[in-house]
Amino acid sequence: MPADTKPTLDHPVFKIVKDQFPGKRFRGTEYRGQSTLIVDPADAHEVLAFLRDDASCRYNFLSDLFGIDYLNYPSRTIGRFAVVYNLVSHQRDDRLFVKVFLDPSLPTDGTADDPALYLDSVVDLWPGAEWPEREVFDMFGIRFRNHPDLRRILTWESYPAHPLRKDYPLRGRGEREQYRIVDRTSA
């Protein structure tokens, strides 16, 4: 196994983005040739639109969009939650990850509508983001502004938690035992 080396932050897009948005704050990481651009939540939509349309970036394909909960992660992170955009450029055969960190302002054990956990939806840039954004909302409780139809997707509407958060136990909090039973007379 090769020794871990220091990240090489020479991905060409890092420089392009920095030059394009001089006032904004960016961070970059790299591991095994995979580069991640870290963007502030308020700038995410603008930067992603630029990455999609700029002639030297051309990340026209949103391969995936997902959330991460960094509660008790051994390495320090900027915020507790992250939303990652997995972008691919078809013209340049290049993959870039864009990451946005969010910090909750309310307790995370329920389904409270936390004003700090909001991001601009990218459905207007990539219509394919619709379901993945719904999944992030379902699993992490991160809401997306201007999403056409932000409902839960894998769990049911009244599910009392966001199950992929790290403070949600593996076996659940008894939802399975307290399942509402609908019989023929009440259906």
Add this chain to the structure above:
Amino acid sequence: MPYTIRPEQGIDVDAESTGYLREHVDTGERWVLNFGPQHPATHTTLRLVLELDGERVARCTPHIGYLHSGFEKLGEHLDYNQYVTIVSRMDYLSPIHNDITWHGAVETLFGIEITPRCKALRTIMNELARIQNHLLCVGAAALDLGAITAFLFAFNPREKIYDICDFIAGQRFHADWTRVGGLMQDLPDEAVFRKLVKDLVNDDLPRAVDEFEGLLNANRIFIDRTQGVGQIGHDEAVAHSLSGPMARASGVKRDLRKDFPYLCYKDNWDNAGAPAVEFKVPIALEGDAYARFRVRVEEIKQSMHIVRQLIDAIPGGPVDTYADAKMVKPPKKDVYGSIEGLIQHFELVMSNRGWKAPVAEAYGCNEGPNGEQGFYIVADGSPRSFRVRTRPACFINYSVMARLTEGHLLSDVPAILGSINVVAAELDR
């Protein structure tokens, strides 16, 4: 008995209006049909709420999650070898393919370079898994349209692929065949393996493909029911993040095996100058259900071509990376025969020991039968991943279902569903 819409009660469909609704006046004849979750044509548990205008679909709302089993949550509690048993249950039409993707991603994270023999075997099985998946997809798509014979023709060679899985891993269905840095075991008998695979790709499979192509390719009923049905164009396919045969049937020239080569799809894979395996990426331009069928059949032929190139060229040598890595379980011979092997085995399997993973994140992907399947692993230094995200090809491909069905007849819905090839276990995870 269908029921009419009662707006005052709120109906369970999307709020935004669709193209069809904008162009067609509401005749007051709209009714709602619930399709699934238990229906032979949904194959697994999917539910569509169809708002119909006579027999035409005015609005389609897919509801998923009936098979959600928390695979990603489970991934945070199982170690890098154990999780393969869960992964294998995702796209269960081709279980081995999931195994290969998962351990490919783990090896990217750890920086392990697997041995040439392992690469060749994984590539062969990856392609057989693709054939396995496509055979079921085209067979079942035909079955939904009433052509049960084609389904049976497609199913016979699938059985042979299961026999091969059984032979190499001891399990027909969920083989759980890969391990970090190698395979669960080397081939029990290489000559027998070669014979099984050659019989398949030189005899059974070409015959079966001929048979069901003969039944379907010039079949008036099949063509009428699939041509022009569920069309999606190139730009829209890219914007909707489609991948795999779905995208290629719309003219998107993308294949991870060519764009980001890995395993034997990459030049110099055996470190002795072997060229990448040769194959073509079939493309269709129509973007309808028939084009998706044709692309899949063509991919079966290309996969056979890849297997034929490799089956006589499997390199010798070990199948596991062992000597230079402390990340893989040693072969059983060493565990029982040497003190170092015994120590390393227990270092990896004891619950308070295990892998020393880096504190880092890595993504590994593989061109799957349904498109790009990948795993994004967040590792925290412990033997278990901190977070593992699947890039589910079916989930993302299925999200265009509403867009594809609207404006079509109710009888086209199974045709479109069959052409997307949605596997609910991967859809809901």
